Amino acid sequence: MRRRQILTAGAVATTIAAAAPAAIAAPGGGGGPKKPPGNGRSKPPGLAKKDNLAFAAGDTLKIGCAIAGGGHHTDEDYPDPFTSDQPYREVLASEFTSLSAENQMKWDHLRPAPDTYDFTDADAIADFAEANGQVVRGHTLMWHSQNPEWIEQGDHTPEQLREILRDHIYTVAGRYAGxxxxxxxxxxxxxxxxxxxxTGNIWIRELGPEIxxxxxxxxxxADPEALLFFNDYNVDGINAKSDAYYALIVDLLADGVPVHGFSTQGHLSLRYGFPDDLADNLQRFADLGLQTAVTELDVRMDVAEGEAPTPEQLEQQADYYRRVTEAALxxxxxxxLTLWGVLDKYSWVPVTFPGEAAATVLWDDFSRKPAYYAVQDALAEASGREGHPALRR
Known part of the structure; x- marks a missing residue:
């Protein structure tokens, strides 16, 4: 596919200026950063069935979103977003062709006790996706973080740990096979x-790199049909960390290990420069015969609590979103290409990066930031749907 031109500053500024005259309060509990006056038109979810990211993408790639739930959400003063926020569910169903579980398929959520699997939330996500004609990215089977205490603090021999991990992968991947x-x-x-x-990853520490x-x-x-990925952050460009993955994958492929993909998460910040070699990095993994993906895209910015991002910040954020989309295409x-959340009030960013916020593409009233249109425009141009009457402003 041909590379795209970045949305110009003037084009983004026009999007910012052509907007509603006043801020609209976010519905429901919680709340993200304040929405600046005159930014974005409020449009009820589902009003125009084709005015969305899914239609803009066409057959170019799967455009996805992480479903909020578990993890930090359990400490917030709002109910579970996926099961309680109907407008949010409508956005998930209409805007995206792929869904990921933010936390609901991680170890601490699925395995509250050694002899217990709780698939309630994971099953609900898989069923929701099937009902809406979407695919699902499973996340994740082996990780150093968000393991239950009975794993991290348990008195297990290496042989027992190996069997626990093996059973978990067979059980979880097998349950959702196909x-x-x-x-x-x-x-x-x-x-x-x-x-x-x-040292920090119990599985590698106790079982060795061979695991x-x-x-x-x-x-x-457990699931011969699924594409199997390595996934990490700060591997957007060509650097020491992505080089380490490249070398490891080359060795694993030579040994016949079924590695099918490499994905960069894409957690970006306006504090840092854009990874200009993102496309080149993904391409070198593709040249190994792998699938590639951007799996957790968000672009955070410095925003004080209760304050609004500046027009300049929104312009730069839109530029980052567009350039990632273009690189993937x-x-x-x-x-x-998966967004790690779509509403600021449910984003992990303020909890994890104090002082930074406003990382998603929608305001909490479901109106669209310039970043949304940057992604939509890039997708539409690549799919041949640029200028389609459904994709109106």
Whole structure:
């Protein structure tokens, strides 16, 4: 696919200016950053069935979203978003062709006790996706974080840990066999210094690096149809960390390990520069015969609590979103682009990065930020639907 031009500053500024005259209060509990006056038109979800990201994308790639729930949401003063917020559910159903579980398929959510699997929330996501003609990305089977205490603090021998992990992968991947487009099998195994997490990851520490290949083999046996991925943050560009993944994957492929994909999460911040070599990085993994993906895209910015982003910040955020979308579209074999949330009030960003916020593409009243239109325009141009009357402003 041809590379796209970045939305110009003037075009974004026009989008910002052509907007409603006053801020609209966010519905429901909680609340994200204040919406600046005159930014975005409020449009009820589902008003125009084709005025969405899914229609704009066409057959180019799967456009996805993480479903809020579990994790930090359990400490907030609002009910579970996925089961209680009907307008939010309508947005998930209409805007996207792929869904990911933000926390509902992680170990601490699925495995409250050694002899217990709780699939209630994970099943609900899979059923919702099927009912709406969407695919699902499974996230995640092996990770150093969000493991239950009975794993991290348990007195297990290496042999017992290996059997626990094997049983988990067979049980979880097997339960959804044929229903998952992709699985993040192994998540974040390299630290910020591009070193394998040999101390912080209990599975690698106790079972050795060889367990990485075993995880892929077990997942493939449990679900032969799913595409199996490595997934990590800060591997957007060509750097020491993405180099480490490249070298590891080359070795695993040479050994016949069923690795099918490499994905960068895409957690970006306006504090830092844009990874200009994103497309080149994805392309080198595609050249190995792998699928690639951007799996957790958000773009956070410095916003004080109760304040609104500036027009300049919104313009730069839209630029980042558009450039990621263009990069994904330019790489043949990049099969999906997933947003890590769609409403600021449910975003993980303020909890994890104090002082930063407003990372998603919608305001809490469901009106659209310039970032939304940047993604939609890039998708529409690539799919040939640019200028379609359904994609109106």
């Amino acid at each position: 229903r998952m487009q992709q699985w993040d099998v192994v998540n974040e195994i390299f630290d910020d210094n591009a070193e394998l997490r040999t 990485i290949a075993d995880c892929f083999r077990w997942a493939n046996e 330019s790489v043949e074999g990049c099969s999906s």
